[in-house]
Amino acid sequence: MPKLASSGFVQGAGFLAACVLLWEVAVRLLGVREFLFPAPSTIIMEILNYPGFFARNALYTLLVTLVGFAIALSLGVALAVGIVYSRLLENTLYSLLVALNSIPKVALAPLFVIWLGTEMAPKIAIAVTIAIFAIVVDTVLGLRSVDPETLNMARAARANEWQILRKIRFPSALPSLFAGMKVAISFALVGALVGEFVAGSQGLGHAILLAQGMFDTPRVFASIVILGLMGTILFYLVDALERYMLPWHASHRGARMAM
Amino acid sequence: MPKLASSGFVQGAGFLAACVLLWEVAVRLLGVREFLFPAPSTIIMEILNYPGFFARNALYTLLVTLVGFAIALSLGVALAVGIVYSRLLENTLYSLLVALNSIPKVALAPLFVIWLGTEMAPKIAIAVTIAIFAIVVDTVLGLRSVDPETLNMARAARANEWQILRKIRFPSALPSLFAGMKVAISFALVGALVGEFVAGSQGLGHAILLAQGMFDTPRVFASIVILGLMGTILFYLVDALERYMLPWHASHRGARMAM
Amino acid sequence: DDDLSVLLDFAPWGLHAGVHLAAEKGWFKEQGLNVNVRDGRGSVSTIQLVGVGEADVGMAQLGPMATAREKSGIPLKSIAGWVRKGDLAAVVDKTAGISTIADLKGKKLALFAASPFLPFLDTFLKAGGLTRDDVNLLYVEPSAMMTTYTSGQADGVLTAGPYGQALAERDRPASLVLAEQAGISYPSYGYFSTESVIEGKEDILRRFLATQTRAFQYIYDGHVDEAVAAIISQRADLKLNPEILKSQIELYRPFFTTPNTEGKPFGWQSEDDWASTIKSMVEAGVLGDGFKPQDFYTNAFIGE
Amino acid sequence: MQPILEVRNVGKVYGSAPSGVEALRSIDLEVRPQEFLSIVGPSGCGKSTLLKCVAGLEAITSGTIRVRGEDISGPPSQMGIVFQRDLLLDWRTILENVLVISEFRGTRTDELEAKAAELLVRFGLGDFQRRYPWELSGGMRQRAAICRAILDNPELLLMDEPFGALDAMTRDDLNLELARLWQETRKTVVFITHGIQEAVFLSDRVAMMARNPGRIVDIFEIDLPRPRTLKMRDSAEFSAIVHRIRERFADIGAISTE
Amino acid sequence: MQPILEVRNVGKVYGSAPSGVEALRSIDLEVRPQEFLSIVGPSGCGKSTLLKCVAGLEAITSGTIRVRGEDISGPPSQMGIVFQRDLLLDWRTILENVLVISEFRGTRTDELEAKAAELLVRFGLGDFQRRYPWELSGGMRQRAAICRAILDNPELLLMDEPFGALDAMTRDDLNLELARLWQETRKTVVFITHGIQEAVFLSDRVAMMARNPGRIVDIFEIDLPRPRTLKMRDSAEFSAIVHRIRERFADIGAISTE
């Protein structure tokens, strides 16, 4: 199954266009109340009318997302390594992480505000706590799935654990880590948004709240659409990075092979 | 590294106990105000005083979580299969899923109520939408990571795609799928909770909202602690299922081998 | 029996006493009504849901309802105004010696981004000779608002005054600097419906509101405790705090009448009040030009 | 007699210029029904590639391949294949691994299970039916892979160095087993090996490949009588053929040519 | 002279009773410095297991293993090992794969890279240095694995059927290469093979193992002169030794004993 990137893009764009059209028609024909669910044309007009406003807030949310993602990535990989090497960490920190991940961050809003204020810190913290989980779980799987004989090969050469980690476990965990990253980048965005709901005066989350207070549904949906676009773009950036970095992996070899 | 399950349990429990103790001492010594962050003893008393209340709400949330998880699992695996086999689905549904995952469900609250009412449906829907993402991403990775030569072996026997899927791709994707399930079960719980924030009158999420409205911090934290416990238990149930079902996988072989 | 669905603004609190007491006392039955009361998830969501017909009657702040009427084009109309005096206020420490808007200079004030207070903020501050730069605004989640105040992170909270005051009482007693000081007239909690419901269920609404006027009259005639008990009994098992409920009801007492509604039954709204509300709202930019008071309310269901 | 397998002027290039590898160039080969054909050639000359092309698993760059008179489009029916790597499935026991192909074909029955168990015993894996692949030695895994390929009695059997990981004795045993199987069932076999003795012992013809690019340089007819016995290997006739092939092999050169 | 490697009464059971497999029983073996020792034995007799135990990669169940007079606890230093599977790293090119061990040892230099490239040329992989493992044929992968093991000039070299996937010619070439290497550098080599000829050609001694349980049944001294040439293989003396070993092998039986 030869897959052409360009045809993929055309398909994706076509599908998107079809969805938007369907939505527009549905809103107009079925008389869905704009007040709850505005037509795409309304939303697009809203964005075109206030490009600066949306750009500014989207950039802020993007910044929080990226910083949160970067922290989640580094911290998550470090944690995963710790968990794979230490039964103690697995029994303690891992379980704690699992428990923390089950707690809705919004319920802890007061604590976040009190401990971290209302600037960027609480938002980044929430983005990190939401994004880190997938990274840890997937990286742990990846680090553990190394072929035992390959480990033997390295051990026979008296590679120390650090070398084994860097040169064997880590590269072979990369496909798994990337799967974790794809989930995490998406959740980092959600986390940034939840963070903006919890506190702060910038970003798309704040814009949504303000607009909700004013019953400005077009603006709410414009923000939501921008969020969806941002999430998609971030996801496919990670995907592209994966294709670029892991040409050797079975899931990408097809692209380089005749069949 | 021989790992004994029982010693692991002891370590985990010990760590938990240590955390709780530290928390209690910190609250008492530092005079943290109870309305912000109550001591564990307060929280435990709260749970012991209203066991029926917490049990009922926890059960409700658990039910939503499990139903949401089950739907996310079946739908997610089906979607992943579609994505792996069809470039069209990959370019359309996958991207749509990515976009949907980036949207804060809370911002769509009124739509959920109108489309799905205030009973269990909207909560299950939110749990599904949050949980499905990790399942899809990890299953896609797993299905794609099959050794190309092994696929050739099956193709040479004129196995049809359905057989290849069932007997080759799916079993070899299981480790990855389980990683996705671990992330998903945790997020299904969060999703159930977010659903309860959006609408309805049962569950721990509802209990948290009410308690916040009444400034009843012990109850908020009691609910949070129960959530954390539920999340941990659900996670380790999936983990146990994995160990039981995948004894052949490199990450579990250690348990059955001398070294 | 005639069915009527009522969607409240939020999780149970003091002002829900009206419906719960009526239910408890069997007054709905007396009127041949079968009233289904549901809790809501904030004024905004309640207004939207009533607007699209998810419930017949909503309870919410009437100011935002007016905004929603313009934005949605759905003819929402208030059918009873309970808290007729504006309750927007800065909730501040009782002991901090803050009594005027000017005293807020340099203070840290928490508020919710979707709060109806926000559009009035400039007008409010200006009345004390201040601008936004003179205060430190903390936008936080509603659940974190009062905690930021009680924990000392913020010096005050911009919210529905008595509501916040009641919550703060136990940990950091508060007093109010009312937005009214700045000439802002912004009606608070009341019942509303769409015009189509108002026409279609006129008789049912009349009977329903009769129970409500009676309920609030009864409550403020010295039966606050009974009202609290009714809320708790109707929402059994939620471990509602009777003290907070009680102080919410009591703190709202003075807000049930304005000079223009003096002597009128509870729920009755004055044209003059609405006229100045419209003026305030237009100034704040939350309402366009060309609205008349009658667009937003009707006293048709409240006996003189 | 119509050949069961015809390879006409087949070329195969992996990847694309300039970094592409020309693995096969103008290969011509016919395999008659019930024939046992071996392919020998230096490492990397394209033996496995040719086998995969014939099996319909690799697209060819030029030429045609026909099986039973028809251009192939994908793996032909009634074909069994042993790959160079054992490719056992980690999550199945050895017995279940052997049976997997019959599951694909929908021919799995209790009878076949019994036959599989018996086959495993014949291949010295009787005690290991319920073990997982990683509990077996390299040679045992390879034997299991052979069992998997022949269980269903395919008409056309393609084998890529099936005995590579086996000691001489086991190999002899399996050579005999394979010769007997062939004698009994008269399958068509295409057999890749690096053992010239083995090739001569088993085959009707031996095709020799050279590399850079991969091509067939010679085909030797082996006129030894059938059925063959291990003792025949000591005969002068046998040695002469082996010697001739070795000479030719030395001509085309192994590593040093590169 | 003190043996570089002493194996005393070593036993190894995989898993635990009742389903455990006794892979080795009371193995006794001494390898002298600079000796070339081959191990032959039927498939599944425990050759790989023994090698892994000696390499410190598998825990032994009983007995002791000493390298240079010291009980081993983990892989000894100055050891190179070629596994039965090639175990190349998918994400590294062939050249980078060959160099990975020097990275572990911290000995990677530009010089060593040049040496690695040269080694690859000698093993017929000159054109494939920048390719990934999956672009190579089975034999080529195995050769790359051999290059990886010997690049760093280990004092003790353990090889598990390194030439299993190679054709006779390439194998001969590499046999010569290995003999020359050994002659030059005088490494100690423990060499598992299923080629008896090969074992005789290369070794000072040949140990023969039998299975169920895995044990050493005989050790043959090979008194042929050094350096050895391919021609020697045609000598009567050589044939006699090979024949003797084959006989013995037939005694212990291959598959049929099971």
Ligand SMILES: Nc1ncnc2c1ncn2[C@@H]1O[C@H](COP(=O)(O)OP(=O)(O)OP(=O)(O)O)[C@@H](O)[C@H]1O
């Ligand atoms: N997937 C692939 N991608 C690119 N090149 C390949 C691929 N598979 C094989 N090759 C190249 O094709 C040539 C022939 O390989 P093939 O595996 O057919 O050799 P072979 O004769 O089977 O060798 P061996 O006896 O060592 O197994 C080699 O040069 C190899 O590098």
Ligand SMILES: Nc1ncnc2c1ncn2[C@@H]1O[C@H](COP(=O)(O)OP(=O)(O)OP(=O)(O)O)[C@@H](O)[C@H]1O
């Ligand atoms: N990881 C393992 N777990 C359980 N049993 C094993 C394991 N590895 C090997 N064995 C068993 O130990 C015995 C010896 O295996 P080993 O791999 O040492 O054989 P070998 O002599 O190298 O055979 P071959 O020549 O086929 O490679 C076999 O019966 C095998 O099933």
Ligand SMILES: [Mg+2]
């Ligand atoms: Mg090959």
Ligand SMILES: [Mg+2]
């Ligand atoms: Mg072996």
